[in-house]
Amino acid sequence: MKDLVAFIVESLVDNPEEVQVTEVRGRGSTVVELAVSQPDMGRVIGKSGRVIDSIRTLLQVRAAKDGKRVELELLEADELR
Numbered sequence: 001m002k003d004l005v006a007f008i009v010e011s012l013v014d015n016p017e018e019v020q021v022t023e024v025r026g027r028g029s030t031v032v033e034l035a036v037s038q039p040d041m042g043r044v045i046g047k048s049g050r051v052i053d054s055i056r057t058l059l060q061v062r063a064a065k066d067g068k069r070v071e072l073e074l075l076e077a078d079e080l081r
Helices: 002-012 038-045 047-065
Strands: 020-025 030-036 070-076
Touching: 002 020, 002 030, 002 038, 002 047, 030 038, 038 047, 038 070, 047 070
Parallel strands: 030 070
Antiparallel strands: 020 030
């Protein structure tokens, strides 16, 4: 999951070296935390949130194939835990 998100987002942004993706596994689901630099936030979110929604959909399809649940959270690069 982490690699899929990293591949997609690094292809979209101007600063791919600042993209950080972490997975936090819980009992029932996995949370994928995505952090990008402030100037790249607009590219990742997209107009009316369409790009981030599309990334979430792709991630959920991949998780469903594995029988898992997954959520994607978008953070600013300095907010990542």
